[in-house]
Amino acid sequence: MKFIVDRMLGRLTIWLRLLGYDTVSASDFALESKEDEFLIQFAGHKRILVTRDKMLGSMAERAGVRVCLINSDAIMEQLEEMVSNCNIDLEPKIARCTICNALIRKIRFNELGMLKNGDYVPEDLVEDGIDFWICDSCGKVYWEGSHWDDIHKRLEKLRERVASKVSLTKNF
């Protein structure tokens, strides 16, 4: 499952990348006009169009594009909508750059010196022997810091909420 997301859903784009999904954003392109037509064409049969724009959604559906319409303003509710519409998996994966969508790779032991010298990350982190990942496309470096614990916790809560709703529908 791959996505193209409209420019009103910037946070959702980041979260989908955190979940490992190949997610292109409308804001990745410098479009001055005809953005709707571009997004529909770009999605084609290859990507699901994720949008809050009902007009764009129905235009895309008429063109045969699979659409996931988002209603909520809150990011966790938006992810919940993605679960019910597209059945996305809510397990975070260190796989994709949240800035540019490229795949990231684990930094090799012999590259750690470069991290220390390059001001990419705090030096004591490199000495602690934790794992790092790099995006070769934009240079961003990732590691499992406290923000990662926070992401895990928020997704765990969301998974529980989704699971409790599923069991409710089963009972009634």
Ligand SMILES: [Zn+2]
């Ligand atoms: Zn990147």
